[in-house]
Amino acid sequence: MQLSKQDLQERADKVYDTIIVGGGAGGLSAGIYLQRYLLDSLIIDKGKARSFWMQELHNYLGLPPDTQGRTLLKHGKDHYLSLGGDLLNGYVEEVVDKGDIFEVKVKIGRQNSTYSIFRAKYLIAASGIIDNLPFVDDMQNVYEYAGYNLHVCLICDGYEMADKRVGVFGRNERSLEVAFSLGWFTPYITLFTQDMFEVSSQFRDRLWEHEYELVEKPISKFVGENHQMTGVQLMDGSVIKLDAGLVSMGSQFHSGYLSRLNLQTQGENLVTDFSCRTSHPRIFAIGDLKLGLNQVVVAAADGAIAATGIWRDIRRERGVKRRLDVDSVVLAG
C-alpha cells in the first residue's frame, strides 16, 4: 500500500525482506518480482525518476514509441501496489548495516519533515542518477525543453537528431567528446562551453577537421515554443539556430546513503556481478547506479535479476511451505 505518515507507526517494528531505494523503472520492476516471489518489499521513492522526464520512450519493447516515461512509471506503480507492496514517498538519508539487517533512515516530507527508520534483510539500490543541465538565469527556461528536443542521452535519442543541427552542451573538454559519437547521426554540430572552461588547441583542431562549430560565449537562454527548442540566445543577444540539443554535463548519483558501506565502485558507478549483487552480499544495485548501459529496459531487467537473486538466497534459508502452515491459515480464516 501507499504509506502515509499515519501508517508509519505500524511499520516501525517490521523487518522487510527487501527495501528498494528508488521507484523508477528498476525499483518498480524489482518490487513487482519480489512481491510475486511472496516476499515483502518497501519501495522508498523520492519522486521524479530520470525516466519521469522522458517525453517519449522510443525504444522500450512492447510500448508504443511515443509513450511518456511517467506513463510507464504509473503503470509500474499500480502493478506493484496491486501485488501488496509498500510504497513510501521519502528521501533515504543513510543505510546502516547492523549485521543481519539494514536500518534505513528516511526523511519524510520536504517541509515539517519527520524521520523514520525502516528495517530490511536485503537492500536494492535503485536510486539512479539525474543529469546536470545547462545553467541559465531562469532554469524554468531549461525545463521547458529538457526531455523534449533538449536530450540527455545519445543512445536514446541519437536517432531523433539524425541530420539535424544539434547543440552539444558540456562542462569540460572531456564531456564534449560525445560530439564525435553524435557525429554518427549528424554532421551539423555546434559545441557550447558556456564560457565555463577552456578547450585545448588539439581539441580545436579536431573540431575544425570535423567541421564542427565551437561557441565559447555564455548563454542567456534557450529559445523556442511549445517545448520545441529552436536555438540558443547568447549573452551578447545573438541567436544560434538549432533543431535539437544534447546535454553532456555529467550526472548526480543518488547514492550518498551508501557512502559509509564501502561498496566497490568504478568511477561513481557501483560494481556488480551478473546477479546485480554489489561487493556486499545483501546489497544489490540496479539501473543507472551500476556499471552498464543506462536504459529503461536494462533497469527493468536488472530489477528482475536482483529480485530473483534475493529470492534464491531467502528460499535456501527458509525452505518450503508446509501443509500445516497453509491449512492452519485456512482454518483460522
Place this chain on the structure above:
Amino acid sequence: MQLSKQDLQERADKVYDTIIVGGGAGGLSAGIYLQRYLLDSLIIDKGKARSFWMQELHNYLGLPPDTQGRTLLKHGKDHYLSLGGDLLNGYVEEVVDKGDIFEVKVKIGRQNSTYSIFRAKYLIAASGIIDNLPFVDDMQNVYEYAGYNLHVCLICDGYEMADKRVGVFGRNERSLEVAFSLGWFTPYITLFTQDMFEVSSQFRDRLWEHEYELVEKPISKFVGENHQMTGVQLMDGSVIKLDAGLVSMGSQFHSGYLSRLNLQTQGENLVTDFSCRTSHPRIFAIGDLKLGLNQVVVAAADGAIAATGIWRDIRRERGVKRRLDVDSVVLAG
C-alpha cells in the same frame, strides 16, 4: 520491410550490418535498437517464439499483467518494421564464418522450400529455446492447457500457483528437483514420472519428508475445460485432481546453426560477457540461449545491450557522417 519470396533477389548481394536469428522479445528489441542506430538489420524468424505461447505476461514492467505474449511480439514487430528493418520468415540452417562476414543459409517455406543465403558483418543469436511438453497420445490435449495453467516457468508463474494443488511433470529425477523450489509457493505438490524413469530411494525419502505425492503411472490425458486444466487422467482410468501444472522436461535449444562455429558454452547455454558478446567477437547471444535468467524483460534488455555493442564497434570503424555526404543526398533528392 516484411520480405516475401519476390524480394529475396534484391537482397542477395546486400551485406547487412547485422542479421538477427529469432524474432522473439530479444531479437525484436535488438532490431529496434539497431535500426535506431542507423544500422541495417535483418531478422529471420521461424515463428512462434517461446513468449508467443504465454497467455499472460504478469511481470513485464509497463504492460498490464494480463498482456498476451503475442501482443508484445506484435507491437515489437510493428515497431521494428516502422524503423525500416527487414524481416523474413524462415529457418536458419547454418551460419558460415567467411572471415569479415557471415553467410547465413535460410530455408524458406515449409512446403516447396527454397534456400537463400544472406550476408552480414555481425550476428545476433536470439533464437531461444522451446520447452519439452508431456507426451500423451493426442498432443492437442497438451496444447489446450500449456501457457494457461499448465506452466513451464516457475519464476514467471510461481505466484499463480500459490497454495494450489500443482502437478510437476519431469523427465528424470533431476528435473523433478524443481518441486522443492515450487515448495516455496505451495505445499500441495504431486510429481509425475509418466512411467518414463525410476526415482531413487533417497529421492522418495525427501518427497515423503515434504509430504509430496509421487505418481509413477503413465498419463493418458489432461482433463479440464476452457483452457483450464483440472487434473490428469492416468492410463488406468483414475483421475488426479490438480489446480495447475508445472512442466520441467527440459528444452530444445534452437542453436544448431551455430554448431560449427565452436562458441564457448556452459551446458547448452552460450557463454557471453557483460555486452552479450560470445567467444566470437562478432557474434552476440541474447535471451534464453545465453546463460542467465529466462525472462522476457531480460531478453529485451539483452537486445539493447548487444545492439549497442555492435554499434560501438561499427562506429569506431566507420567514423562520423560528413556534411558533404548529407548535403549531396539532399541535392540528389
